[in-house]
Amino acid sequence: MPFEFYRDPLPLDGHLSLVLSESVEAQDSGFGVPMYSFEMRPAVTDARMGRIRLRVGWNEDVIKFAGQIGDLVEPSYRGHQYAARVIIGAATARARRGRRKRERSRRSPGASR
Numbered sequence: 001m002p003f004e005f006y007r008d009p010l011p012l013d014g015h016l017s018l019v020l021s022e023s024v025e026a027q028d029s030g031f032g033v034p035m036y037s038f039e040m041r042p043a044v045t046d047a048r049m050g051r052i053r054l055r056v057g058w059n060e061d062v063i064k065f066a067g068q069i070g071d072l073v074e075p076s077y078r079g080h081q082y083a084a085r086v087i088i089g090a091a092t093a094r095a096r097r098g099r100r101k102r103e104r105s106r107r108s109p110g111a112s113r
Contacts, residue, residue: 005034013089016082017041018052026057031066033057040073040086049077052086 005023022037029035034056040049050073055062062068071083 005036013085015043016049016086016089017043018086018090021051029055031055031061032059033062038086040077040082048074049082050074052083052090 017040019039019041020036021039022035024035024037026032026034036054036056038052038054040052041047042049050071053070055066055068055070058068069087071087073083
């Protein structure tokens with residue numbers, strides 16, 4: 001089954017926003033795995049606070065050199081744990097979405113039980 005990029009918005013804590021800026025296919029990522037690149041922004045403005053890169057999958061280069069998650073926070077925004085809040089918020093939002101999707105499939109007529 002080919003990799004399919006997740007494109008839905010990721011709601012966070014009301015103060016931060018995570019905006020998808022790029023989706024890179026495995027063959028173009030430089031590490032052989034698909035990659036998302038997000039911009040961190042305050043929820044109320046378009047100011048760029050930094051970026052988060054998420055590599056989906058692993059291989060020896062990702063494990064030894066790149067890692068699954070990379071972050072860069074602009075100097076004027078450092079010291080507030082924005083990257084950690086964004087990563088935790090995105091993971092929590094994704095888990096909630098998966099849970100809701102499973103609950104809907106259980107309630108749907110004809111859904112297998």
